Amino acid sequence: MHDALPYPADFEFAQKCLEGDAAAIEELQRDFGPIIAAYLVHRGASARQAHDITDALWADCLATRASFRPRLATYNGQAPLQIWLKTVALNQLIKLHGQEKRRLEISIDHQVGQAPHPPAPELATEAPLLVLMRSALEAAFQKCAAEDFVLLQLAHTDGLRHEELARMFECVPSTISRRLVLAQEEIAAETIRFIRQADPLVELKWEDFVELCRVASPACFGVD
Numbered sequence: 001m002h003d004a005l006p007y008p009a010d011f012e013f014a015q016k017c018l019e020g021d022a023a024a025i026e027e028l029q030r031d032f033g034p035i036i037a038a039y040l041v042h043r044g045a046s047a048r049q050a051h052d053i054t055d056a057l058w059a060d061c062l063a064t065r066a067s068f069r070p071r072l073a074t075y076n077g078q079a080p081l082q083i084w085l086k087t088v089a090l091n092q093l094i095k096l097h098g099q100e101k102r103r104l105e106i107s108i109d110h111q112v113g114q115a116p117h118p119p120a121p122e123l124a125t126e127a128p129l130l131v132l133m134r135s136a137l138e139a140a141f142q143k144c145a146a147e148d149f150v151l152l153q154l155a156h157t158d159g160l161r162h163e164e165l166a167r168m169f170e171c172v173p174s175t176i177s178r179r180l181v182l183a184q185e186e187i188a189a190e191t192i193r194f195i196r197q198a199d200p201l202v203e204l205k206w207e208d209f210v211e212l213c214r215v216a217s218p219a220c221f222g223v224d
Helices: 008-018 022-042 047-062 081-112 128-143 146-157 162-169 173-198 206-215
Strands: none
Touching: 008 022, 008 047, 008 081, 022 047, 022 081, 047 081, 081 128, 081 206, 128 173, 128 206, 146 162, 146 173, 162 173, 173 206
């Protein structure tokens, strides 16, 4: 059964860690720790934040608590373990940014003598990365021309070929190709622009976002 997984070796390795194999756990921390920390720094974390998040990641991944299973137990071998760990760590970085922003808001409210504002719903979630990604895509799609949005849906969701779309839209296939490329570029640009406005401390490129889309799920963040 495990052989049918895209990444069976990573899955088996994760199971060894969950079973308490000391050598596997040491390998997990030794081999992945520096990679995760460097990834976080490139995504906008300070060196201290990257170190703290990476250290906390191992306990989060392996410790059994009353309310939920070890985080690593949600890894299903459908993506490389390294990318999965990066995604979980990035979620923690965005969560940390939200907490720091909230503390700053409370401090400012206190200084001016106002009652603290209630926290925004996305700051209370265990998966702020998912909230950010979903909001960014929704904002990008809203700015996409209605006809181009339909064109993208037909091409990527329904799998229609350019020749079929050209007949539907009464143009030549080359025109369909150009429109699809331009629409995709616009969505990519708007998505990244939204993320930078929502959390200026996070450094993401479209390629990073696409990779996250393949891995990020409620389960890997401990959300039902």
